[in-house]
Amino acid sequence: MSEEKQPKIRFKGFDDPWEQRKLGEVKTIKDGTHDSPRYVPKGYPLVTSKNLNDSGLNLSDVSYISESDFDSINKRSKVNVGDIIFGMIGTIGNPVLLDESNFAIKNVALLKNDGPIQNHWLIQYLKSDVFNRLTSEKTAGNTQKFIGLNVIRNLIIDTPSIHEQVIIGSFLKLTDSIIAANQSKLEQLKRLKKLLMQKIFNQEWRFKGFTDPWEQRKLGEIFNIIDGDRGHNYPHESNFLESGNVLFLDTGNVKKNGFNFETQKYISDQKDKQLKNGKLNVGDFVLTSRGTLGNVAYYDKSISQKFPEIRINSAMLILRKESSQHLSNLFLESSLRGKIIDNFMRNDHVGSAQPHITKKDFSKVKLNIPQLWMEQDKVGKIFQNIFILIAANQRRLDHLQSLKKYLMQNMFV
Template structure:
């Protein structure tokens, strides 16, 4: 048995600093259920005498689609922007929420901490830790619909340092959150700049010096060979190749490869474009294209078109995924539960095409913008992982703070 370090003690749930305690959440917090309000009493615009009614989607989807209810129906169950709520029912049960002033719907509940024992900000970081997430998920497992009862929440065990240490830990983690928020904002700004750049370059509104030839109006079928694949589901398993099917293209035109196979039939080549021709997810991916970047790594599956061209395929990637062209494609979609895109409709799609050298130049500039964005996104993920590791050490007392 390993010796316990000086300044630490053994508890039933692990080794913690000597001046820390193990507490149940129910001993240091009260819980307040949200209110139920009939739909016909809810307004979707602000009005005198009404208060903002906060639903799950406002928190989990960062949705600004707010409802408003008569203030006399609030039952004095208001929540402030910095106070903590938890989703109680549904697919996102256990989600830790905050950020709005209003009244909670009845599928959420508010935590009211006893500030003599725990600081609100420290509590927030405790609840957003991986340990708490894992506990909630394991306790809710097995039900037809995930539900987080007060009984589950009450027995959640937390490591509780003295108040001064709580403040310092929260201060450190808040600094990391601020750095992450700044990075998110920078990514959003770069994405907006890229959208504007795409619009100007892909329409010919802005052109590079040395290019003055008129762009030609062409049908996609005149510059591309469009074919479909067959199902490879029976061959999915182990192997060195990835099957590319309907779920392999994201709504942003990125390739998602996860299904492996040993089959060497219908190999895709570098420069091929893949377009989902069917969609059961609400139309987010149909008509989008992803670019194959390597030879002999991917296998063509079903529910997608393979598009082969002698034009610059990266330029076509940006062109087809642009708002205007992609919207034109989506207008040709048929079906309701399962959406479908006819091959002839894709072949008949008309676009304006510059010369091959100009295509190359435009693709290079937009690729550079993509690379810069991807680097920022990678840095963001690294920041999140670093914060996650630091949280684990700070919230268990493995790393101590000076106060």
């Protein structure tokens, strides 16, 4: 193997060249039935490419076949735990290493768990960009893509020694397990947030010592709702700068978890002076009102220290608390991130041709608020902690997924 085809990342102690092999020489490769058996209400699952995804095998939308059809298909291509299957028609790929086997397959490639190639290594290789590029060159069909069984058998892949396969496969499997655990934790936190939102805001759950009923207020009474400047001085793409004093928000800067400043664009001080509405004050909330609807971010002191001057774009609204309102900002933030936006959008207040949140209609939305500031603060703080945990776990998951992507791009040839 030529030097330039060496993997960029290898474990210490391995420097032998990888060997080129035909996939069909190192694996028994079959495919599922190409017939269309009669489906039945109850029976054995018949797995097709639609049941394969990045997360593995998904049987939530599977069709069922009779026992006789199941036995007939399995004479041709019985699946076992440890085998690999991937889509051959329509969606090519989405390989899955099987941990169950009580189903039959149709139009799906089957790579048996045999030969000199470890399936724990092979499953990672099949998910790599290297293999995706290889198969994309070999697919046929216009309206519906497919890759033939003989084409798969004749694919030439670069393979390391058994020892290196075991180490790579085990390492990437561990990485996948850590990612899956973080995904599970993140989903648990989101479910907890949803439960707390439901129980606390309908006042089914109350903090000890608080029994007074909550009062209902219109958002227009609580906030001064401000549009961004949409006049003739509104900046064009040519006005944006890579750095400067005045950050000009893009819709991507306001996510479900608050502000995100991975991408930034600025306007000049001169352009800033030409604009009227739309500049943030500390304590303002920003709401995305066009395109991506209902994301909320809070402009607090910590963010203002990093970005002292920020303007919203025309697809956002500023919610500026009226000075007469002695309300907890933490409570208001948790309320705005709750069901209030979803309910507003569900009640068809978002326009038709171009969905958007109108300032006039949004000001009429009613919000239930505890009468005592102390209860507001307690509610706000519990949700602030949940928001922080969700954001931290999301960042960790993003970093892990970026690491896995980097490894997959650099550990195979």
